[in-house]
Amino acid sequence: MHNDIHNYLTKYRDQHLNELTEWLSIPSVSSLSEHKEDTLRGAEWIADSLKKIGMENIKLHPTKGHPVVYADWIHAENKPTVLIYGHYDVQPVDPLHLWETAPFEPTIRDNKIFARGATDDKGQFFMHLKAIEALMNIHGELPVNVKFLIEGEEEIGSVNLPAFVEENQELLASDVILISDTGMQEKGRPAICYGLRGLAGVQIDVKGAKGDLHSGLYGGGVQNALHALVQLLESFRDDNGVIQVKRFYDKVEALSDEEKAAYNALNFSEDGLKEELTVEELVGEEGYTYIERTWVRPTLEINGMWGGFQGEGIKTVLPNEAHAKITCRLVPNQDPDEIVELLTKHVNAHTPPGVTVTVTPFDKGAPYVTPYSHPAIQAAGRSYEKVYGVPTQFIRGGGSIPIVATFDQILQKPIVLMGFGLPGENFHAPNEHFHLENFDQGLRVIANYLSELPQTFSK
Structure with missing residues (x-):
């Protein structure tokens, strides 16, 4: 299966990047009223793409703001169901003059794609579409049942999604929730985020x-x-x-000795970060390391x-x-x-x-932490390792995905934060970009993970 997936993704790579470029060209800025129609166009683009890869029951559910896109494929009898979440909205582009290329005219240079939403979250979510497309076209079916939930308000706090989740618990019922909207600590070192601020x-x-x-x-x-x-x-x-x-x-709560030891074991280079950011000093709450300040304080x-x-x-x-x-x-x-x-x-x-x-x-948005010993999270770690060839790190994230805590409270299923972004990719800032190395490897990780999940869950 691994070779088949690899060959398929290699064959259609240019086509996939062309499709990603088309989606990144839509200025779906949810916070600005002048982009309301563009944001709707982003939802419609995703709905059309879900149809093309064989998903069913596709619907744009209206909310008081931007619509929620739902789709599913429920034909894997006695197999687990994965709820895949993402968002089609993006941040504003200001300050525009700091962009080297136009934020909604995607450009590839140095094996990176530059555009608003490239890594947060259009690029990362797009990989799930293509991984599932590959599995469907190779096997004619999927190894698991899948449901998609894609919102258009993550960048404004997911204001209307909690009510939708509360009202549609049966529709969204699943065994595991899969999200790619986080990142890794450094290039070539995959990481699963088990906590968000x-x-x-x-x-x-x-x-x-x-x-x-x-x-x-x-x-x-x-x-x-x-x-x-x-x-x-x-x-x-x-x-x-x-x-x-x-x-x-x-x-x-105070940091435990175990947490301190685990973070120190990551050997994070504060000097390397200063060099990357071109700053002379890192500052913050006295008495804590950079990792502690940005993850758990x-x-x-x-x-x-x-x-x-x-x-x-x-x-x-x-x-x-x-x-x-x-x-x-x-x-x-x-x-x-x-x-x-x-x-x-x-x-x-x-x-x-x-x-x-x-x-x-x-x-x-509420903070979220989950035990990373759960089998669904450990299986994700193994999928990373198969593709990247190095052990997976288990980290916390300094950012926020407001709906994650809502999923945890209402749906009460394990949440796997399978991210592929890198710290220097300028999400929420000018010149946002996504390393295509992680785009390529991420597609293979996701396909492997979906294929391995039936062995993790027994139904």
């Missing part, structure tokens, strides 16, 4: 005087909204990177801030408005709603005089 995001809006004021007439006597915002933001962390929001750390980050005059030259005004977007990455036991409440209380307690401040909640 959660997310809580807010926007802070500062309002001062009734309008912008002349800085010569009013400067020094009326509050400047930008200065007030800076003062407020400065209050969130101390000089050692410790978050100053009261009770923020109350439910955070919570964060509070300013993602954007704006206000005042942005044009060429100088405009001597006191801005009457200033704004910032903040997100916190959360670890197990931290509740997103509670964290938003704590952030709001902190803002209210630290609002400078002369302004009013509004806090608006945005993205939320």
